[in-house]
Amino acid sequence: MLAGDWNVPKRGRAVEHPADRGLVVEEVTTDWCGEIVAVDRDLHTVTLEDRREKRRTFPLGPGFLLEGKPVILTAPVHRQAPAKPSRTASGSVAVHEAKAKVARASRIFVEGRHDAELVEKVWGDDLRVEGVVVEYLGGIDDLSEDLRDFKPGPNRKAGVLVDHLVPGSKESRIAHRIATSPMGQHVLVVGHPFVDVWQSVKPDRLGLKAWPTIPRHLEWKVGVCQHLGWPHRNQADIARAWQHILSKVTSFADLEPELLGRVEELIDFVTA
16 A cells, blocks of 8 residues: 555646646636636736636636646746847848749859858848849859850849959959950959958958968868868868858858958849
8 A cells, every 4th residue: 555655646746837828727725617818927816717707816826727637827938039130141131021032034153162152141031032043153164155055135144253353363364255245245244352262251250360371283272271270181171171161151241341242243233
């Protein structure tokens, strides 16, 4: 007979339960059974309404049955939903509950996957609202051929973001050739001065005073990883290095203005 907890009441021990509106409980001393219709946190009371729509108020706490089990009613905890951001990562006014538009015929092209991922992280919300798709090319050596396949026109514009677009560079020559071609009026090629889009992330976000200077004979990304002591044996190491850099970007404030202005210019061009 003495095996187990023989002090436990027949209905079991009372446990705490939030007094959520709509619950049906019974007050044991009066046998009043009703639905919880109100809870007063200041007075620490709960109001029950029976099936005849009569109401009675009791102190919160022990002395109630819920589905035949004893409970200690407590004031419910109402968690407020976190406020939705009023701005997107690019600084634009956020448009909540907006569905992505059907993609425009116009496109924004970037050189590589890293460029596309950075643009998506900062401008993705804006681009979905505008219905603009970003595609990466895998370099711009064949940009003229890529654009001929795309067939730009008055309602099918192409904006191109280029790395290291500085006077005398290969990139500047390609951009000039396209701008002066017959399709040039429907294509806008802009660029930033950085060797790679990695450099458009402000160095202090990575704890650096400045991005390292890498000798020309060394592949730039490999040289950066080597200089910073990061693994750089293969493409997987380079990809992990980029993901680390990208994780430090949460908004436009983490990027250099030389990139910000160019991306905004492209968005304006393909949505005009």
